Structures are given as C-alpha cells and as structure tokens.
C-alpha cells in the first residue's frame with residue numbers, strides 16, 4: 001500500500017484544511033436540472049451516510065465531490081482545494097469513487113481492472129501489485145482475482161468496483177449505492193469494511209438502505225430536492241422513529257427516516 005507522508009511533504013495533509021469536504025451554498029446542475037440547490041455540508045473523517053429518495057440529488061452531489069461536475073454556484077472544497085479554481089490532480093489522486101454505474105473492459109481480469117485504476121491514480125509502480133492484492137482481498141474477491149470481469153456476478157462486480165475505489169488508500173472515498181446487489185453476508189462484511197475505512201478517511205456513502213446507515217455510519221445526512229434536510233447520528237434517526245410509530249418502516253431508523261422526510265415535505269409544501 002502507499003505510505004502516508006508527513007504533513008511537511010504532503011500538501012494535502014489533514015492539518016492543512018479544517019474539513020475534508022466543505023460545501024457552502026453549493027448548487028450543481030445535472031443536465032438542465034438544478035439537482036443540488038444551495039446545499040451546505042461539512043465532513044471530516046468517518047463514515048457519512050447520504051439518504052434520500054430517488055432524484056434527491058445524491059449522485060449529483062457525489063459527482064461534484066468527485067470533481068466530475070463543476071459547481072454552478074456556491075463553493076466546494078475537497079481536501080482544502082477549491083474544485084472550481086484549483087489544480088485538481090493532487091485531489092483526484094487521493095480520491096476513491098465508486099459510481100452507480102462504472103465502466104470497465106470486459107476482458108480485463110479483476111486484477112488488471114484494479115491495477116489499471118492504481119496506475120491512473122499514479123501510485124508508485126513498485127507499490128501497485130501489493131496495493132491491488134490488498135484491495136482485492138479486502139472485498140473478498142481473492143479467489144476471483146484472475147477471472148475476467150465479464151464472468152462476474154452483479155454482486156462480485158460491485159465488489160470489484162469497491163476494490164478499485166480503495167486501491168489508492170484514499171483520503172476521501174465516495175461510494176454511490178455500494179451495497180446494491182450484495183447478498184446479506186456480503187453486506188455485513190461490507191459494513192465492517194466501511195467502519196474500518198472510516199477510521200482514517202472521509203467516506204461518503206449514498207444508499208437507500210437505512211439499515212446500512214444505522215449499522216455502519218458515524219452520521220447521516222438526509223437529502224431532498226437537492227438540499228440537506230437533517231444531519232445527525234443513526235441514533236437520532238432511530239429516536240425520530242420512536243416518536244413516530246405511524247410512519248412506514250421495519251425498524252425505528254426506517255420509521256425515523258420516513259417521519260423526517262414527511263415533516264420536511266409538510267413544512268416546505270407551498
């Protein structure tokens with residue numbers, strides 16, 4: 001794996017910025033829609049869940065933090081760099097990103113796919129084989145490492161996607177629907193991996209699965225029509241559910257999510 005440098009020789013050392021991700025009054029377009037609308041968000045290390053209904057703006061926010069989309073207005077800094085104005089290459093080397101749908105050469109093996117991303121992230125050549133092996137092991141694809149991508153199941157593909165996202169030991173890890181297609185055992189293993197990753201990096205996970213958030217996230221932000229509705233801990237979500245037994249959901253956290261979204265819709269109804 002790549003070694004961590006000291007603050008003195010690393011311009012992206014955490015000591016040089018207060019927040020790993022800081023969005024202030026951020027607006028971002030997706031096509032012609034204003035999908036992120038004057039949003040404020042501040043994230044440090046930890047596992048941050050992003051929950052919201054279809055079309056809420058989760059993917060668009062992720063794409064902006066991944067420096068794929070430019071802000072239309074407001075300010076977004078990632079690892080202390082302003083994504084609208086600064087050189088983003090050092091940031092991109094320190095990012096890991098699992099998009100909802102990711103591209104790959106079908107004939108690549110899992111190892112070749114992850115190696116290719118390691119090379120794109122400019123990892124020192126000598127560190128690549130070990131970094132690739134560790135990433136593949138962490139997502140439990142060890143026995144498939146030399147199988148072609150086209151032969152993997154949907155859940156295995158997702159795990160290969162997670163492996164490429166973590167191969168550079170990223171400071172910021174963006175995972176868009178990472179548990180889609182994983183079987184129950186794999187979801188449990190993945191939650192443990194998330195908690196591990198969040199100890200020394202900033203992980204933002206978009207999901208529809210409230211239970212994943214409750215089990216693996218240090219905090220959660222609810223997003224609706226491009227704005228953050230609420231940020232709190234999974235316990236806050238469950239507590240909101242305890243006081244709203246009539247709202248839909250199979251657990252206190254799910255009922256809390258439903259209740260908070262309902263209250264937000266009622267409060268903002270014209």
Ligand SMILES: Nc1ncnc2c1ncn2[C@@H]1O[C@H](COP(=O)(O)OP(=O)(O)OP(=O)(O)O)[C@@H](O)[C@H]1O
Pocket residue numbers: 030031032033034035052053054055056057058059060061
């Ligand atoms: N390429 C596009 N062109 C036009 N509108 C788009 C485009 N991509 C997204 N949108 C719109 O932007 C809004 C936010 O979409 P986004 O994909 O960010 O939401 P999401 O929360 O990730 O949704 P989901 O949970 O369904 O993945 C939606 O209203 C969507 O219709």
